[in-house]
Amino acid sequence: MNIRGSHTLNAPRASVFAAICDPDVLLGVIPGCREIEQTGDAEYHGLISLRLPGIVGTYRTIVRLVDAEAPSVGKLEGEVEGSLGTIKGLATFRLAESGSGTRIDYEGHAAIGGPLARLDGRFIEGLAASLINQGLRNLDTRLQGDHPARVATDRGQQTRETRA
């Protein structure tokens, strides 16, 4: 699975980069995130529970931020594991100043194993894009000091592209 997209956040670049590295912020903005703990300089362990139509489950997640050059570039390596399978992925993000805000461009790919891999690729990609967009909208709201739920439905300025 490949995923690529961009989103404009209404906050300065340094704040966005700091937020991406802050477990307290991540706990509040990642959809379904119940726990997150920083286990190393740039390593985070978390638990994510998702209630999707017909599929519920909790996933153990490990994410490492590698090759980071604050405040502009970072690379995330991640592993997600649950009873429905595993997802291993790598994503690169770039932050660029855009007026008074920040434009984030991301690109990544992931390998899916287990029962989840039998789900139609369109579903996995659509779902990944949907969760990333929701997380970025929550992040935008968090950075502006509001409550995430208030703008959870605001589509914001975003584009996305996924391909198998």
Added chain:
Amino acid sequence: MPRSLPEALSLLEAHSPELLVMAGGTVAMPLINDGISLPEAVMGLRFAGLDRLERSGDTLRIGATATLTQLLNQDAVPMLREAARNTAGWSIRNMGTVGGNLFTPPPGGDVAVALLALDASVTLASTRGKRVLPIAEFQTGFMTNALAPDELLVEISVPIRSEPTAYLKFGRKHANTPAVVTVAARIEWDGEQVAVARIALGAVGPHPIRARRAEELLVGTGLGAGAIAAAAAAAVEECEPFTDGIATEWYRRKMVGLFVGRALEQLAAGAAGEGR
């Protein structure tokens, strides 16, 4: 199998997020049968008393587990009959629920398209209380929605209106077919001018969507050929179609223009018939 809403909400609070909530089972059971979904616990809502469908003043109140067959048999909101008639076949309509249709990923979710055009609202309940959301705010992305981990969708409320509506579903077969595109449209008139326009699209986005730009272009017009063409073109621009086994992204986009145009022409012809 809870016997009441309070019992269902308590069970959800106690066992979420590992509890799979099921009503008709037409979304969840295929995934379970294929071994893709392996829930530790399942709550069936069939006996929770959420299947009433009743008219209350100017509102049609639809319990979340009312079946699509119940929706087909009501006559308060003709567009919802049409949407139910165009959704799946008899056996699925007898099991599948109106609430469940809001969780059906595209190209499914044909009833939700009509509910969007009708400005329906949804009631979400938890042990903490109830809240009501416009349906346009319920679906937040592909297979994602505004439900909190301890919340259930319990009711859909639809304003009963007198103005004509148009509902067109285009599939590869005449019946029991996934949509290439579904269009639901509704116009409120102020004399000879469009006061409010609703255009909802199915199967051309991460969830059923409103073509808001197209709606804006129609307000203040007389719904003439030029306005219809401009709105159809705007809908083509703002939809987000996808490629699947039914149709390509390119074809779906083409069909959005064609069927938005046809739906609006139907409404314009109806208005002309009434002497507008």
